[in-house]
Amino acid sequence: MSLGERQQWILKSIVDTYVSTAEPVGSRAIAQQSDSPISSATIRNEMAELEARGLLVQPHTSAGRIPTDLGYREYVDNLMTPAELPEAEKQEIRHELSERVYEFNDLLKRATSLLSVATGYASVSLTPSEQFSYVKQLKFLSIEAERVLVIVVLSAGLVRDRLIRISELISSEQLQLIAGAIEESLQGIPIQEITLVTVESALEGIALPDAILNQLLYEAYISIKQADHLDVYMDGVQRLLVQPEFREATEVHRVYNALHNDGLITGYLTKAQGQGPDRPFMIRIGQEIKLNGLEACSLVTTTYELGDRLCGRIGIIGPKRMEYEKVIPRISFIRESVKEYYDKKSENFE
Amino acid sequence: MSLGERQQWILKSIVDTYVSTAEPVGSRAIAQQSDSPISSATIRNEMAELEARGLLVQPHTSAGRIPTDLGYREYVDNLMTPAELPEAEKQEIRHELSERVYEFNDLLKRATSLLSVATGYASVSLTPSEQFSYVKQLKFLSIEAERVLVIVVLSAGLVRDRLIRISELISSEQLQLIAGAIEESLQGIPIQEITLVTVESALEGIALPDAILNQLLYEAYISIKQADHLDVYMDGVQRLLVQPEFREATEVHRVYNALHNDGLITGYLTKAQGQGPDRPFMIRIGQEIKLNGLEACSLVTTTYELGDRLCGRIGIIGPKRMEYEKVIPRISFIRESVKEYYDKKSENFE
DNA sequence: TTTAGCACTCGGGTTTGGCGAGTGCTAACT
DNA sequence: AGTTAGCACTCGCCAAACCCGAGTGCTAAA
Numbered sequence: 001m002s003l004g005e006r007q008q009w010i011l012k013s014i015v016d017t018y019v020s021t022a023e024p025v026g027s028r029a030i031a032q033q034s035d036s037p038i039s040s041a042t043i044r045n046e047m048a049e050l051e052a053r054g055l056l057v058q059p060h061t062s063a064g065r066i067p068t069d070l071g072y073r074e075y076v077d078n079l080m081t082p083a084e085l086p087e088a089e090k091q092e093i094r095h096e097l098s099e100r101v102y103e104f105n106d107l108l109k110r111a112t113s114l115l116s117v118a119t120g121y122a123s124v125s126l127t128p129s130e131q132f133s134y135v136k137q138l139k140f141l142s143i144e145a146e147r148v149l150v151i152v153v154l155s156a157g158l159v160r161d162r163l164i165r166i167s168e169l170i171s172s173e174q175l176q177l178i179a180g181a182i183e184e185s186l187q188g189i190p191i192q193e194i195t196l197v198t199v200e201s202a203l204e205g206i207a208l209p210d211a212i213l214n215q216l217l218y219e220a221y222i223s224i225k226q227a228d229h230l231d232v233y234m235d236g237v238q239r240l241l242v243q244p245e246f247r248e249a250t251e252v253h254r255v256y257n258a259l260h261n262d263g264l265i266t267g268y269l270t271k272a273q274g275q276g277p278d279r280p281f282m283i284r285i286g287q288e289i290k291l292n293g294l295e296a297c298s299l300v301t302t303t304y305e306l307g308d309r310l311c312g313r314i315g316i317i318g319p320k321r322m323e324y325e326k327v328i329p330r331i332s333f334i335r336e337s338v339k340e341y342y343d344k345k346s347e348n349f350e
Numbered sequence: 351m352s353l354g355e356r357q358q359w360i361l362k363s364i365v366d367t368y369v370s371t372a373e374p375v376g377s378r379a380i381a382q383q384s385d386s387p388i389s390s391a392t393i394r395n396e397m398a399e400l401e402a403r404g405l406l407v408q409p410h411t412s413a414g415r416i417p418t419d420l421g422y423r424e425y426v427d428n429l430m431t432p433a434e435l436p437e438a439e440k441q442e443i444r445h446e447l448s449e450r451v452y453e454f455n456d457l458l459k460r461a462t463s464l465l466s467v468a469t470g471y472a473s474v475s476l477t478p479s480e481q482f483s484y485v486k487q488l489k490f491l492s493i494e495a496e497r498v499l500v501i502v503v504l505s506a507g508l509v510r511d512r513l514i515r516i517s518e519l520i521s522s523e524q525l526q527l528i529a530g531a532i533e534e535s536l537q538g539i540p541i542q543e544i545t546l547v548t549v550e551s552a553l554e555g556i557a558l559p560d561a562i563l564n565q566l567l568y569e570a571y572i573s574i575k576q577a578d579h580l581d582v583y584m585d586g587v588q589r590l591l592v593q594p595e596f597r598e599a600t601e602v603h604r605v606y607n608a609l610h611n612d613g614l615i616t617g618y619l620t621k622a623q624g625q626g627p628d629r630p631f632m633i634r635i636g637q638e639i640k641l642n643g644l645e646a647c648s649l650v651t652t653t654y655e656l657g658d659r660l661c662g663r664i665g666i667i668g669p670k671r672m673e674y675e676k677v678i679p680r681i682s683f684i685r686e687s688v689k690e691y692y693d694k695k696s697e698n699f700e
Numbered sequence: 701t702t703t704a705g706c707a708c709t710c711g712g713g714t715t716t717g718g719c720g721a722g723t724g725c726t727a728a729c730t
Numbered sequence: 731a732g733t734t735a736g737c738a739c740t741c742g743c744c745a746a747a748c749c750c751g752a753g754t755g756c757t758a759a760a
Contacts, residue, residue, distance in 0.1 A: 701749090702759105702760080703758100703759085704753095704757105704758090704759080704760090705755090705756100705757090705758090705759095705760075706755105706756090706757090706758105707734100707754105707755095707757105708753105708754095708755090708756100709753090709754075709755105710751105710753095710754105711750105711751100711752095711759095712749105712751095712756105713748100713749090713750085714747100714748080714749085714750100714751090715747085715748075715749100716745100716746085716748095717744105717745095717746090717747105718732080718743105718744090718745090718746105718754080719742105719743085719744085719745105720741105720742100720743095721740105721742095721743105721757095722733100722739105722740090722741095723738105723739080723740080723741105724739090724740100725735105725736100725737090725739100726736090726737090726738105727734100727735090727736085727737105728733105728734085728735080728737105729732105729733080729734075729735090730731100730732090730734095730735075
């Protein structure tokens with residue numbers, strides 16, 4: 001590979017121009033750019049070269065060029081220089097971020113929404129989780145006769161709960177006893193490895209009818225499994241859909257289906273979770289995303305960390321023709337702001 | 351008003367045909383219908399009459415007629431005869447409804463999804479609530495040092511909770527004491543009427559630093575207010591969007607924005623909640639829905655009841671050109687199935 | 701090696717004309 | 731009086747023809 005300096009400059013110009021106009025860009029447009037030292041003819045030659053190398057394509061003869069996935073890749077890896085955000089915008093985000101936020105998921109939801117506004121594309125995030133979580137606490141809380149709240153506290157401090165009904169009256173003490181026994185038997189076992197049998201082994205020798213015991217076991221098991229699940233927040237999809245690449249209703253449908261196909265995005269982002277923190281941004285362009293329907297999109301996400309165990313993912317989905325230089329610093333800043341707020345809340349609520 | 355029998359028959363035929371073809375229907379199409387006793391010329395005369403009465407329109411000269419909102423209204427009120435669903439489909443729904451359902455909201459979500467599949471349009475539902483709910487229980491549960499789970503039980507049995515952090519260590523007993531005091535002071539007060547002041551009055555004379563007391567009060571207050579909030583589930587929007595009325599991308603956007611404008615649908619359905627149980631179905635056609643962007647849609651919803659206090663809403667959003675005769679019995683059946691499952695679970699969890 | 705000039709290509713927009721579905725009106729029929 | 735056949739008319743849709751202009755690749759000169 002290794003492009004000449006002039007070719008780099010031309011490629012960058014083409015990408016920048018195409019990003020802002022969404023129209024194939026011709027040699028003249030580049031040549032007329034204020035700081036261009038070279039003529040359109042020369043640019044044409046270089047463009048032909050860039051096309052031969054697979055970085056550009058012509059949608060048809062007599063049209064300008066547009067970048068290929070590879071062209072964007074080159075741009076993203078070597079050519080762009082993300083700009084720092086202006087202080088005013090930082091202030092704005094910091095201010096908006098804390099409005100009407102009552103718990104962490106609110107904060108994340110809000111951050112996701114802000115990210116969409118700040119970038120103008122669709123945003124997604126994954127609720128935090130830890131890689132190998134286990135059950136730290138399990139409680140049965142008697143709410144009324146025959147109704148019990150099952151509370152699961154995971155190792156990293158996540159709390160989930162679930163309301164169940166049981167068929168018999170049972171005292172708080174007994175409930176506590178059972179919960180304690182289950183809790184103890186699960187100490188240190190990663191949730192993925194817990195099975196119904198694991199849980200069952202806990203209750204040897206507790207003096208209660210089998211029926212009720214089995215029900216509680218089952219409910220505890222379900223609650224634990226549910227506790228580990230991830231939510232995905234998505235916002236501003238309409239901002240993505242108004243992009244000119246989706247002028248066709250069928251294109252809109254393809255993207256819509258991909259995004260709202262339950263669990264598809266979640267699964268994808270979860271797999272991406274593995275990315276090391278050395279390369280904080282994951283940028284997938286067009287075909288590189290393997291999800292059916294998102295071929296015309298790019299996905300830029302990053303991992304956010306809370307405390308020293310929890311992490312999640314946040315980022316945006318835009319057209320391939322995306323303002324990468326603007327998007328990156330905004331995701332960065334929001335990632336940091338979320339962490340900051342989380343830490344602040346942890347040590348001292350307002 | 352009062353249409354002649356023949357006019358009724360013609361109007362019904364036109365609506366039925368238009369619903370299935372999405373094309374303006376002409377006099378000949380009606381005349382050729384197998385059971386038509388009359389000629390196209392007569393039908394033309396009647397159609398002109400129906401148009402004069404505002405029940406039909408011609409999109410342009412030399413096109414057939416399509417129903418106006420008023421035409422659909424007449425159809426819905428007087429002409430259609432909803433069919434009972436086949437037993438096979440009932441079985442199917444009953445079977446699907448209970449899969450992987452772990453608590454009521456799962457059931458509702460599942461029901462909503464099934465409704466969309468069964469009708470082929472988008473479906474919406476509102477989580478259950480009661481008209482004048484009050485706080486029945488309030489609990490603070492100490493999870494770890496400095497982390498407390500606030501649990502609110504509403505009068506109808508709804509349970510909501512929220513994890514908070516507090517800045518100081520405080521014993522379980524003290525937490526219970528505070529929660530008890532707040533709980534008592536709120537007995538019988540409708541949630542809408544609770545203010546921060548109401549809550550504050552509870553803690554006269556508890557011996558703890560003001561700072562921590564105030565924080566707990568505030569958190570309790572927020573939790574209570576949050577407990578009352580409604581969720582909306584929506585599913586199968588893509589089924590709506592592929593309808594031919596939304597072939598234009600801009601139309602897709604209008605509908606999309608209306609549906610995903612946070613709180614818009616919720617608010618609308620909540621207001622509709624008031625509908626008496628005498629008229630179980632609310633059918634809003636086109637302009638009758640006052641929401642910007644849904645002019646081409648119809649909204650058919652019904653109230654579901656759980657126990658004797660809780661109720662919510664479930665229904666579908668389709669194009670005006672909707673198979674009302676098929677939609678109604680499906681909503682009915684799902685409403686009943688949800689109630690049935692809820693009751694069954696209440697008395698005896700499998 | 702760069703650039704000016706030029707012939708060529710081809711997509712997009714506009715115009716034109718024919719086709720056909722559907723209508724309203726009139727006159728005949730029951 | 732109500733119904734029906736016949737017919738002229740309207741108008742949206744579609745395809746063909748057409749032009750325009752943007753952009754190219756090539757060639758030859760600087």
